[in-house]
Amino acid sequence: MDRDLVYDVGMHNGDDTAFYVSQGYRVVAIEADPAQAEAGRKRFAAEIEKGQVHVVEAAIGPSHGQASFWISSNPELNSFDRQNAEMCNNTSHEIQVTCRPMNDILAEFGTPYYLKVDIETADHFCLEALEPNDLPQFVSFEKSRLEDLFFMHNLGYSRFKLIAQEEFRQLSYSPDQANKWSRNLRPLRSRVRRMLGRRAPENVAKKHSAYGSSGPFGDETDGPWRQMKEVAFTWLAFDLGHTGDPDPVWHDWFDVHCAR
Incomplete structure (x- = not known):
């Protein structure tokens, strides 16, 4: 390497x-x-x-x-x-x-x-x-096939993140988020952000990365590294619509980051 x-x-x-x-x-x-x-x-x-x-x-x-x-x-x-x-x-x-x-x-x-x-x-x-x-040391690829995540884990990668390409923020999901309050509050937050003329609070990655680019990589990506099972669960939760998020970009436009 x-x-x-x-x-x-x-x-x-x-x-x-x-x-x-x-x-x-x-x-x-x-x-x-x-x-x-x-x-x-x-x-x-x-x-x-x-x-x-x-x-x-x-x-x-x-x-x-x-x-x-x-x-x-x-x-x-x-x-x-x-x-x-x-x-x-x-x-x-x-x-x-x-x-x-x-x-x-x-x-x-x-x-x-x-x-x-x-x-x-x-x-x-x-x-x-x-x-x-x-x-x-690090690999990123666009979300397409869940089996690619499993393949990278079997290849030897042990740490993973899902990064939303709209804002370069990490996606995460747990069963606790499926409760009524979480489902109701998420659309409300999105509507408020649109009324304010922005999708979400600015972060350093968004300010310094061109729209459509892959953004930061490795340890510079947002949030903690996670185990493969947690990332797979998050992937499926967003794909199957269990998050209550009304914005389809969260379902389809994210990168998988892998680290050894």
């Missing part, structure tokens, strides 16, 4: 890469969309020249080759999955992209200190390539 190396898998507009560079890390930024990869090469031209950033234009997939990839009218939703690319009434068009397996990337650049993955339903291709005897 290289302690000064970070992988930004799903570079998008480069805001995450810029944050990691500002913290002194070397960054391997991986992006399937040719237009965004080219924009990244221009944005980080100086860092690329110094060897601090390496932009890999490829989609992470199960094997080498070409594959259909859907470019969404909202580039954050670009995906192998057309349905994902067209969610929320977006449109998409198909292109062919070069695929590389994640183990090929790891062999070329080494194991990072932090692996950030956000590639719209394909995150598991990255996670499944990790070697138990040479793991990143």
Whole structure:
């Protein structure tokens, strides 16, 4: 593991890469969309020249080759999955992209200190390539499949968090929250926040992270690390609507952070 190396898998507009560079890390930024990869090469031209950033234009997939990839009218939703690319009434068009397996990337650049993955339903291709005897210290991936959480636990990660990407705050849930008062007060708090013109009190992470970015990582994320079972319970509680939270973003837009 290289302690000064970070992988930004799903570079998008480069805001995450810029944050990691500002913290002194070397960054391997991986992006399937040719237009965004080219924009990244221009944005980080100086860092690329110094060897601090390496932009890999490829989609992470199960094997080498070409594959259909859907470019969404909202580039954050670009995906192998057309349905994902067209969610929320977006449109998409198909292109062919070069695929590389994640183990090929790891062999070329080494194991990072932090692996950030956000590639719209394909995150598991990255996670499944990790070697138990040479793991990143920290990993984050977008919530999609609950089995990915179990996989990371079995791989050797013992500490976890669910971070809501709207505000970079940790999600937690316990059976005690299911009582009548909790269900009634949560919508009231949300309505008050909207009346005040904000979704929630500002925090440091939100102030210093661009909207749509992955935000802080590792020990800088909000709240305490938790056991896998607690995080799995929270995941299911939000998915099944047992929290009383009326805002669907809390159900669908969060990252899973893992630590050894």
